[in-house]
Structures are given as structure tokens and as C-alpha cells.
Amino acid sequence: MSQSPVLIAGQWRTAKAGSTFHAANPATGEKLAAEFPISTWADCEAALNAAAAAAAILRTTPPEQIARFLTRFAERIEARKVELVETAHSETALPKAPRLGEVELPRTTNQLRQAAAAALDGSWAMPVIDAKLNIRSMLAPLGPVLVFGPNNFPFAYNGVAGGDFAAAIAAGNPVIAKAHPCHPATTRLLAEEAFTAIGETGLPPATVQMIYHVTPEDGLRLVADKRLGAVGFTGSRAAGLKLKAAADAVGKPIYLELSSLNPVVILPGALAERGEKIAEEFAGSCLMANGQFCTSPGLTILFAGADVEKFIARVKGKLESATPTSLLSSSVANNLAASVKILQAAGAEIVTGGSALGGNCFANTLLRVSGEKFLASPERLQTEAFGNASLAVIVRDAEQALEVLACLEGNLTGSIYSDTQGSEDVLYEKIAWVLCARVGRLLNDKMPTGVAVSPAMNHGGPFPATGHPGFTAVGIPASLRRFAMLQCFDNVRPHRLPPILRDKN
């Protein structure tokens, strides 16, 4: 089979590749048929130049045209749904229904349509007009955005169709997408639809470009390149921090979404009142997508006592009665096994699971550790076990709970369950204050999985969950503001102003 072409400078063409790779069947680890290029710097160079030229045109492209592209792209994705779902399933093992076809694909097109609406509306740019002093400012496009998509959402976070893509385009920037090597064929299909939609709506052809893979060195070189305005990355902490260092060194905005444990604190009153219901919610949340959500509850804080033992027994039962399916890749399965080992070595005990099964499956796993032990190795016990494993920390009392919380790194979310009668409100306040400073989203009586595409959503949080606590990757229009620079026009002649800053506004 011939090598799949890359999309560079408005053309589907053979990559200037140094080598090639294949995606794998997640269940069997066998290579899938299609061969994909690992681009050399020559491809990156060509893409950067084409993106810079496209940025110059997009800067004055009417928002209506950008919105038409986003909408048309959404329609084209819907029209190719069957093939997209089939291909994504073959590359990720995620269920075709409801997950890929009924949940993730509609979420993706919904995001594209919301981004279109935000581009049209224009208020995302926060225009400010000081007519008296004739000073005006707005958020403006900042140039080509490089988007690295993650392994766990082949559609909704895909570099060429997902949230970062939609936000960057809606803000008026061209995108260079780097496919995730676990689902290159899915990414190719999406890029085909994006490119056709570009042709249909007359945007500069290099508004969207896509390469499948680069060497780690070229990845670092790319993010530091002068022609690039910003970077969006969703993925592992190890890779993300390397890219962050390269971007930081040249002052390039990089928006990261890295690992997160999403702590859940269950206060004693809640457990006494509705332990069974919470056990069900908790097990369901842990197992959602095999635990491969960025917001999967990886760490739960429980207050020692009989109710906790009952709760743990219930969760154990639920985890054991559910059948795990293949993880996204053998690499995810191997990392999960290694992380569980690290947690055990640091003092956590297996309640259930803990071992690899065949076909890149891993037994649904719950671990437990005491507050004392957690406080003795807080770093190792915050090792993310990405997949269907979760750690319960059993604290002695409220004081120890607060000590544990104070050790936590930055996370995307933090949940607190408390009794419905309000008798735990004083304790809630203390816990919420410590937790709040460490998470981007605070939940009450609710598990963290599920990230609604709401204008009020924050899918972000303090480092190392992300690179900056002021921005969100989900939630339109806020997510657009990442891919913009603040631009001020001081005494600029009226006809030279961007339309949104003219006096009639």
C-alpha cells in the first residue's frame, strides 16, 4: 500500500519523509495496513511558510467566511459519519455506539458550529473603544497555530477538527495539525473534509494543513519557530513539558492540557446518607471510556470508618462485575501497568484488579492507601494511572484531609460530596478553599467526567494540569482567547481600523 499523503500548502502530496509508521489494532497490537510518513523538517518548513502566508490573508478575511467554513466542515463530517466512526473504531477500540457515533462526533460538529457562531458574533475579541482618546483595542489573530491532538478523543480533540482547531480557526488563525500516531487514518479523513470545505468556502488553501508525525527534535523545533503564533497540545505530561520548555524559551504561548487526577472528596455525611448511590456514580465515572478521560476520577479522599469500608466493597463489586475492553493502545496499557506498580511501591494496596489482561485490556482496578502513607510519598502517590484504575486515600480526619489536599498538584477538576442537609457546610468551606486553588472546576455532588461544551465551562486548571490557570480548552467563546494577541490602535485613522473597532460600534 502506498504511503498516505500529507496536506501541505494547499495540496495533498507525498511527504518528504524520513521514515514511516503504521497505526495498530488496539486489541491485537497488529499493524493496520495503511502506511504513514514521519515528515522531515522540509515538510515542516513548507507548512510554516504556507501558514504564514495564509495568516496574512486570514487577518482581513470576513468572519462570515470563516464561519461558513466551520459550518460547512461540520456538515461534511456528518455526511461521512459512517466511515469516520468505522475508521476511528479500528484505530482506538472505542465503541462505535454510543461513544463515537452518538456522542463524540456530534460533540465535534457542535463545537465547530459554536465556534462559527462565536466568529460571527465577534464579542470573543473583547473590543474596547475609547472614543475620547481615540484608543481602541481587541484580541486579534496571532498567527499560525500548531495543534497536537491526543490519543483519547479521535474526533473532539483531533488536531484537525477538535476544540483547539475550532478555536484557533474561529479566532482567525491558520492551523497546522499534527495527527496523533494512534489514529492517523481518522485524522486523514477529517483533514480531507476540512480541505474540501476550505475549497467550497474560499479560505486560503493553507488555512488547514496536516502532517502525521515528526521526530521529537522537529517537534521541539516546530514549537519554537518564529512563524508560529501559538501551540495547543493535549497529551502526556512528559511530552507536554518538553514542548513547554521549548516554547517558553522563545516566549511562545503554548496551551497545554496534561495529566489530571481529578480528586473527589466524599465527606462522611454524604457517605452515610447515600453511599450506595455515590458508589454507583463513582464506579461508572471510573469506567467511562475505560478510564481514558482527562477528567477520570483518579484519586478519592474518604474519611476512615465503617461507611468507607462498605463503600469500597460496593465499588469493588461494581468494578469486578464490569468487563474491561481494550485500551487505546499497547502504550496506554503498558503505562497503566507501570503506574499501578509505582503506586503499589509507594504503599498503595490493590483492592481489586491490578493486572494486565489479554488484548491490551487491564483489570478494572481500585487501590487504597492511608492518609499517613499518602503524606509520606505525596509525589509518587499522585502518579497518574491513565486508564481504568483509581486510588482511594483513606484519611483519619478533616485535618488530615486538608493536609492531603494541600499536597495536591494542579488538576482540571475537584469534586466534593457532602450531605444534603447542610450539616457539613463548615467542613465543606475549609475543604473547598484548599481544593479551589488547585483545580479549574469545582463540582458538588457530581463526578468529574463529562465536560459540557458550555460558555461557562472551564477545562483548564493550575499547572501541571495545564500551562496557565487563566485559560480553558473547552467552552466557547473563552477558548478562542488563547489563540489571540491583545492589539491596540492608538490614533489610528478611522478607515484603517478593523471593522469591529470603528465608531459605529
Add this chain to the structure above:
Amino acid sequence: MSQSPVLIAGQWRTAKAGSTFHAANPATGEKLAAEFPISTWADCEAALNAAAAAAAILRTTPPEQIARFLTRFAERIEARKVELVETAHSETALPKAPRLGEVELPRTTNQLRQAAAAALDGSWAMPVIDAKLNIRSMLAPLGPVLVFGPNNFPFAYNGVAGGDFAAAIAAGNPVIAKAHPCHPATTRLLAEEAFTAIGETGLPPATVQMIYHVTPEDGLRLVADKRLGAVGFTGSRAAGLKLKAAADAVGKPIYLELSSLNPVVILPGALAERGEKIAEEFAGSCLMANGQFCTSPGLTILFAGADVEKFIARVKGKLESATPTSLLSSSVANNLAASVKILQAAGAEIVTGGSALGGNCFANTLLRVSGEKFLASPERLQTEAFGNASLAVIVRDAEQALEVLACLEGNLTGSIYSDTQGSEDVLYEKIAWVLCARVGRLLNDKMPTGVAVSPAMNHGGPFPATGHPGFTAVGIPASLRRFAMLQCFDNVRPHRLPPILRDKN
């Protein structure tokens, strides 16, 4: 004379100092009488702990109370104006009038009052309420802010009274101010008034803390400390980039305002039409505060021809007829002399000035270089000569002007002068596009000095002028958003929500 006390944890107390320093008379270099401590880590540690405790209280302090503090502080500064102006003059050599007393002090109290109004108003926090999904978000305080003030604005950018201070406090964060060692006595007076105003308005005593100086190692350790929410720094590129690296490594938001050349492009038609007027504006802008503004025009692009020679001769005359005064410090004077040497070594020729005079004065200086030579050494010829020196780049034609502009680093401002009849609009568009991507504020027919405290102002720009192109250090309420984290409340019970996110809003 006894060592001046530091303000830590609600007390004026003797520093735990490793050594001491004196400020100097800028004109003579002689030590001023007052002795100031260089704090050891013990002081930093105490300040960090006190700030963290204050942050927990400030989080739920009503905005009205924060606003009262800012307003009361402004009043107290005004009441102590004579002593403040006298002290600042003795430490900086800046003129008492109009500069310190009639311009900078009122600007400072105006900023404090605008920040008070923004805190009261609350819209800076961009609250978003999705009542249907019960998801709500806002920008929330992110914890203690460490503010490093610069040498060139003893009031308006002072760590304990200036723009970063006002923004951080108004956003609900305590501030640890690091005085600039050139004006510690001024900073002490301001801190005294701030602390008294805190007592009068009942804020937590450690809402404002102030130390005079730390070792470079402790400075790096401070910015990376977990108890700190963010850092504001205005100063030299060398120091700022070191702090940035330390903050970036731990994912701490750091807002920098570093060097900037503030390029001015004067198109031929403008020069032909009103060369004399522009020469006057240009010389005036260059000499404002002895060229010691962050927005001083350090690099001007002119199109070769007879008009340019006339323009340069006019500017030369104006610079020679103005008497330079003492620079802010001997260090500023030495750096200026060294920078002018670097520019000369890279091919720039002295038109006038170029040499140090007595009393930390430097001759008003204009240098010139051809476009060819600039393009041969673009990095060295972008060396900032902070003070009363400026470089004219004489380009051959529009094409070369665009090449020169494409080499420019990020700057705070960029100005374009063009003829008033509009005959240069096509050229303007080309130049503006290249310039726009490199500056935070684009001006037409106006010199960059003067940064109005307007809600539409952007005192920011791409790296290395600042650390992130999306934020401004001046302009309220936007400047508050730097010192905040995005916080989302998902299914949080109504009575636990911050007031601004409750349903009645």
C-alpha cells in the same frame, strides 16, 4: 543611621538581613544616608506564609472593602505628596515638577482609584452563568502576587503602589512588593501609607508586604515558590528572562514588561509634508524623561532621500540645543554608554552625542545606519540603549523597510507616520501588517511616549517586550485579569457560590 525596617506579616520590623545597601544620589553617585537591608530567605519565608494566610481571607473579602482600601491609599499618597516627591527626586533625579508631582503622582492615585472602581464593578472577572446546566465561571484571585517595580517610575510602577500592585489587589490578591534598589526610601514611604490604609479599612494586615532587596538566588527561589500565585516584573531583559525561566519551570504565571525599541516608521510623504513638525515631535519624545520611558522611540525607519537628511539635521539641532540631566543611576548611565558602543560596533554612526558627560549625564544621542547594514546585524542593532539615545535606520525603499520590519523582535509599540492625503495608504497597509504582528500598540501619526490609563490601552506586546502577548500592564480592568485564575463551579450549591455567580445576576 539605623537600618530601615521591612514590612512583613503586618509589622514594620528589623529585617533578617544578610547585608545592607544604600541608594545613591543619581547626579553625584554618592551614597544617600539611609541604610536598607538585603533580606535573607528567612524574611521571604515569613512573607510568603503571611501572604498565603492573607489570601485565604481576601478570597471572601467584599469588593467594597478592597475598593475602600485602594481609595484610602490614594488619599494618603496625596496627603504626603510633598515628602514623596522630595524623596523620589533625591533618589531618581526626576524633576519634582511637573514630572513627579504633577504627572506621575496623580497618575498613580488615578490608577488606584480606577482599580477600586473595577473591584467594585466586578465585570473584570467576566462572570459567565449557564443556569440551565448549572455551570458558572469567573476569574478568581490566584494567590499572593510578587511585584518587582522598575527604576524609571518611582510612583506609577512602584511594587507597592503602581499598576501591577493596584491590579493584583483589586483582583483580590495580597502583594509582596520588592522595592527597586534605586528608590528604597520612596518605596518605604509608599508602603507606610499602604499599611496605614490597610489598618483604616480592616483588610488582613499582610495584604501588603514590602522588602527592599534580596539576593539574585532568593529572587529566583521566590518566584518559583508554591505559595505564590503569580509574579509581575518590570525591568531589564536580563533580569526578567532569568525570573521567567524560574517561573516557567514550575508553571507559574509571570507577567513581564521588558525592553522595547518602539519602532517609528516615517513614510516619505509624511516627511515631505510635515518634516519639521515630525522632527520636533520625535526629538521631544526621545528626550522625555531623558529617554527613560519604556515607550521611548529607540528605532526609527526612514526612507533615503533629501527629506531624510533635512529631518536628521533638524533632529540633531534639537537634541544639541537641549541640556541632558542626570540619568536614573550610574548603572543606567554605564549601560547606555555600553549599548551605544555596541550599536557603533555593529555599524551605526553617531550623528550627535555618543559620549558620557559628568554627573551621570549622557549627551543627547542620535545614531544612523543604512538598511543594508541593519540587515547584516539585526540582533546587535536592536540593542536597547535605554536613555537619551535613538537609532535611525535609513532604508533604500519599501521592500527594504519591510525586510527590516520583519527582523524586529516583539515591541510594546510601533508608530507609522504617513501623508495626510491618503496617497500612502497602500504602503501603509503592507507596513502595518508586518508591524502589527510585532507590537502591542499600533500608532498613527503619533510618537509612542505617553501611555494613557484608558480601558482600551495595551501596554504589552509580543515577546521579548513581555512574556505573553495577550495581556496588558496598563488599562483597567484588563490589567486585573493577569492576576487571576479561571474558576468554574459545576453543580455547586447556590449558597456556596461567589455572590457574583448567583442566580440573581
